[in-house]
Amino acid sequence: MSSDAPSVTSAGDLGYLRDDAALKVRNLTVSFRRGQKIFNAVSDVSFDLARGETLGLVGESGSGKTTIGRAILQLVPAHGADLGGAITYEDDDLATLSRAQMRLMRRRMQMIFQDPVSSFNPRRKVVDIVGEGLEIQGMPRDERRRRVDQALADVGLSRAMVEGRRPYQFSGGQCQRLAIARALALGPDMIVCDEPVASLDVSVQAHVINLLQDIRAARNLALIFISHDLAVVRNVSDRVAVLYMGRMVEIGRADDIYRAPAHPYTRRLLDAIPVPDPARRIPAGEGGAEPHSQLAPPSGCRFRLRCPRADALCAEVEPQLRPMAQGQYAACHHPLPELGQGNSSRPAALSTPA
Amino acid sequence: MTVPSDIHPLLAVENLSCAVPGPAGAMRILTDVSFTLPHATALGIVGESGAGKSMLVKTIMDIAPSRAAVTGAVRLDGTALQSLDTRTRRTTLGRRVGMVFQNPMTSLNPFVRVGRQVEEASRKHLGLDRRAAREKAIALLRAVGIPDAAECYHGFPHQFSGGMKQRIMIATALACDPELLIADEATTALDATVQKDILDLLQTLQQRRRMSMILVTHNLGVVAGRTDEVIVMYGGRLVEHAPTERLFASPRHRYTAALLSAMPRIDQPAHTRLATIPGQPPSLAHPEPGCPFAPRCPAAIDACRAAMPPMTVSADGRHRFACHVPLDAGISGDASVRQPEAANV
Numbered sequence: 028m029s030s031d032a033p034s035v036t037s038a039g040d041l042g043y044l045r046d047d048a049a050l051k052v053r054n055l056t057v058s059f060r061r062g063q064k065i066f067n068a069v070s071d072v073s074f075d076l077a078r079g080e081t082l083g084l085v086g087e088s089g090s091g092k093t094t095i096g097r098a099i100l101q102l103v104p105a106h107g108a109d110l111g112g113a114i115t116y117e118d119d120d121l122a123t124l125s126r127a128q129m130r131l132m133r134r135r136m137q138m139i140f141q142d143p144v145s146s147f148n149p150r151r152k153v154v155d156i157v158g159e160g161l162e163i164q165g166m167p168r169d170e171r172r173r174r175v176d177q178a179l180a181d182v183g184l185s186r187a188m189v190e191g192r193r194p195y196q197f198s199g200g201q202c203q204r205l206a207i208a209r210a211l212a213l214g215p216d217m218i219v220c221d222e223p224v225a226s227l228d229v230s231v232q233a234h235v236i237n238l239l240q241d242i243r244a245a246r247n248l249a250l251i252f253i254s255h256d257l258a259v260v261r262n263v264s265d266r267v268a269v270l271y272m273g274r275m276v277e278i279g280r281a282d283d284i285y286r287a288p289a290h291p292y293t294r295r296l297l298d299a300i301p302v303p304d305p306a307r308r309i310p311a312g313e314g315g316a317e318p319h320s321q322l323a324p325p326s327g328c329r330f331r332l333r334c335p336r337a338d339a340l341c342a343e344v345e346p347q348l349r350p351m352a353q354g355q356y357a358a359c360h361h362p363l364p365e366l367g368q369g370n371s372s373r374p375a376a377l378s379t380p381a
Numbered sequence: 382m383t384v385p386s387d388i389h390p391l392l393a394v395e396n397l398s399c400a401v402p403g404p405a406g407a408m409r410i411l412t413d414v415s416f417t418l419p420h421a422t423a424l425g426i427v428g429e430s431g432a433g434k435s436m437l438v439k440t441i442m443d444i445a446p447s448r449a450a451v452t453g454a455v456r457l458d459g460t461a462l463q464s465l466d467t468r469t470r471r472t473t474l475g476r477r478v479g480m481v482f483q484n485p486m487t488s489l490n491p492f493v494r495v496g497r498q499v500e501e502a503s504r505k506h507l508g509l510d511r512r513a514a515r516e517k518a519i520a521l522l523r524a525v526g527i528p529d530a531a532e533c534y535h536g537f538p539h540q541f542s543g544g545m546k547q548r549i550m551i552a553t554a555l556a557c558d559p560e561l562l563i564a565d566e567a568t569t570a571l572d573a574t575v576q577k578d579i580l581d582l583l584q585t586l587q588q589r590r591r592m593s594m595i596l597v598t599h600n601l602g603v604v605a606g607r608t609d610e611v612i613v614m615y616g617g618r619l620v621e622h623a624p625t626e627r628l629f630a631s632p633r634h635r636y637t638a639a640l641l642s643a644m645p646r647i648d649q650p651a652h653t654r655l656a657t658i659p660g661q662p663p664s665l666a667h668p669e670p671g672c673p674f675a676p677r678c679p680a681a682i683d684a685c686r687a688a689m690p691p692m693t694v695s696a697d698g699r700h701r702f703a704c705h706v707p708l709d710a711g712i713s714g715d716a717s718v719r720q721p722e723a724a725n726v
């Protein structure tokens with residue numbers, strides 16, 4: 028990882044970053060080469076994560092969530108990609124670790140991939156899939172067996188239930204639990220969960236979320252929870268970071284952001300949550316515009332072409348993250364006011380179902 | 382639900398059952414489903430994975446697997462579809478009912494220009510000539526929010542994002558000006574803002590065109606603010622049917638209540654423990670006697686395991702549920718009189 032010159036916002040100035048955090052991501056930039064063009068998937072993103080804490084990572088499809096998760100675990104393909112910035116875990120700069128050192132580090136840092144079924148080798152038995160990471164670590168057979176049993180028990184399964192069976196013989200919810208077991212078997216203290224409950228139905232989803240929360244509490248796990256479902260993120264997260272076209276546009280305590288979002292894009296996301304409140308009859312809108320091409324992002328603020336508050340300043344100057352009155356940080360020239368101030372109506376997201 | 386005798390509801394489903402042969406005997410995928418859908422009404426169908434939501438709409442559309450044994454009746458504006466010969470039935474459905482499937486990637490043909498795919502049905506069913514069909518297709522693409530519709534007419538599916546492909550699918554379903562639009566998990570694979578755009582679009586079209594619409598989804602939040610009525614399916618049966626507000630405010634069936642409390646809500650603080658529904662969905666090959674939810678139901682009594690609860694109808698006829706130990710009607714509920722429903726709806 029080359030260490031680029033830090034951009035205008037130097038991480039040290041930002042009050043939301045902590046020196047004692049376990050994971051520190053500073054000025055992370057990931058760009059992919061597409062033919063002649065350079066495509067910035069992640070631009071100058073900084074955040075951190077403490078033990079036992081959950082950070083929700085939200086943003087629309089293509090905003091760079093998975094890329095950030097992969098970059099943290101040093102899993103971005105070296106070919107065709109450029110990384111900038113620094114990622115440290117408990118004071119180890121991950122980019123400087125040797126392959127062997129990084130392999131050891133993976134015992135502590137794990138990722139549950141988006142779409143677990145496709146990350147399973149369909150011909151392997153699921154018991155072996157759960158033990159895969161341990162095998163790579165060269166763990167002795169007895170110890171491996173013990174750990175796999177424990178991880179299966181942690182996710183509410185047992186060896187007897189899975190012995191001899193292959194992935195296709197399990198439902199979507201069960202495969203999701205197997206993917207969690209595979210990550211847990213290594214005994215990590217940090218996990219990146221990429222859309223762990225997307226496509227599960229409500230009852231299975233509730234089960235998997237509770238399970239992750241129990242394990243988090245029992246093991247003091249640090250979690251990065253990537254999801255496009257903002258109601259789920261609300262349930263699991265202590266803090267939330269919002270991405271838009273590869274940039275972090277808002278970050279702070281989940282309570283603050285959900286109570287009074289400052290960035291117009293966050294507000295739009297929250298307004299889009301399907302609320303189980305039939306009294307709030309949703310007015311039929313006309314449907315919004317498609318996002319702008321990321322190959323040539325608009326000048327100034329990247330959200331300005333979809334933003335109702337945009338003005339000339341937004342077209343000229345790219346806004347930087349700065350502290351908001353309501354507690355969080357947001358990158359916007361004309362942020363939404365705190366509740367009860369200015370003309371902002373009560374966020375729809377707060378309407379309390381009967 | 383009663384309807385004035387002089388007009389027919391747009392759709393009437395009567396005792397619809399569907400079984401397919403399986404390795405362990407016949408699987409009863411749908412059992413005795415009855416409901417009516419008035420004109421210009423939006424209906425949500427919810428229930429967990431495998432509950433039979435997709436099979437219900439497929440059976441209505443006459444596209445159930447060919448091995449399936451279907452009994453019961455589906456009436457469109459009073460006409461029993463089963464009484465028509467296959468060709469007339471398919472034409473009637475193709476012209477009057479539009480359908481959007483779950484996965485736009487597999488529903489659009491990757492090798493055919495999208496304009497052609499949009500106009501196909503209107504040429505076939507409305508007999509439009511090439512030029513008229515083309516104009517109509519471009520107007521439809523514009524109506525579903527595709528920018529530069531005239532140019533996009535010539536595009537191929539891979540040139541569009543997931544959200545735009547789903548819009549194109551909706552344009553295809555609207556090609557014959559249907560009276561009923563069925564969307565089966567049409568937004569599940571899309572992210573939140575695109576999902577909202579598509580749902581807004583469907584709702585606008587439904588209201589503007591005075592169509593009826595069926596939204597099939599496992600996300601209760603999706604149906605909450607956008608439908609007039611909701612049907613809850615469990616194990617291939619219709620277990621509750623009510624006006625949307627009433628279903629959310631005072632569900633009567635125990636499964637509906639469990640489903641509602643399993644949803645994460647943004648008005649609860651972080652790390653709130655979610656309610657779960659223990660146990661597994663019912664076996665369709667070996668259904669137990671009695672209520673299909675009984676093995677998982679916290680309120681089950683002996684009667685639940687002995688006999689299938691009959692459909693109870695509220696006094697005003699608008700809330701139906703099949704439960705031996707229903708929840709209280711609640712404040713906004715109705716003083717419901719337990720009366721078994723008439724055999725035909």
Ligand SMILES: Nc1ncnc2c1ncn2[C@@H]1O[C@H](COP(=O)(O)OP(=O)(O)OP(=O)(O)O)[C@@H](O)[C@H]1O
Nearest residue numbers: 059068086087088089090091092093094095104255
């Ligand atoms: N290996 C790669 N090569 C080229 N481009 C890539 C690569 N990986 C990701 N991208 C691009 O980077 C952008 C961010 O992708 P990413 O997968 O991080 O998005 P995401 O926020 O996880 O979206 P989703 O919600 O759809 O999963 C996308 O435009 C994607 O096409």
Ligand SMILES: Nc1ncnc2c1ncn2[C@@H]1O[C@H](COP(=O)(O)OP(=O)(O)OP(=O)(O)O)[C@@H](O)[C@H]1O
Nearest residue numbers: 401410429430431432433434435436437446599665
């Ligand atoms: N072609 C088929 N042949 C045999 N069984 C089928 C077929 N299609 C579906 N089934 C079975 O019928 C039952 C109902 O399936 P259906 O697809 O209607 O569920 P659903 O409620 O739509 O679920 P989901 O929310 O997962 O889409 C399931 O048990 C399923 O396995």
Ligand code: SF4
Nearest residue numbers: 328331334341359360
């Ligand atoms: S900086 Fe301007 S365009 Fe960007 S979000 Fe804020 S108000 Fe909107």
Ligand code: SF4
Nearest residue numbers: 672675678685704705
């Ligand atoms: S009939 Fe009995 S088992 Fe079924 S939902 Fe009602 S109380 Fe529960």
Ligand SMILES: [Mg+2]
Nearest residue numbers: 092093094141
């Ligand atoms: Mg992703």
Ligand SMILES: [Mg+2]
Nearest residue numbers: 434435436566
């Ligand atoms: Mg389905």
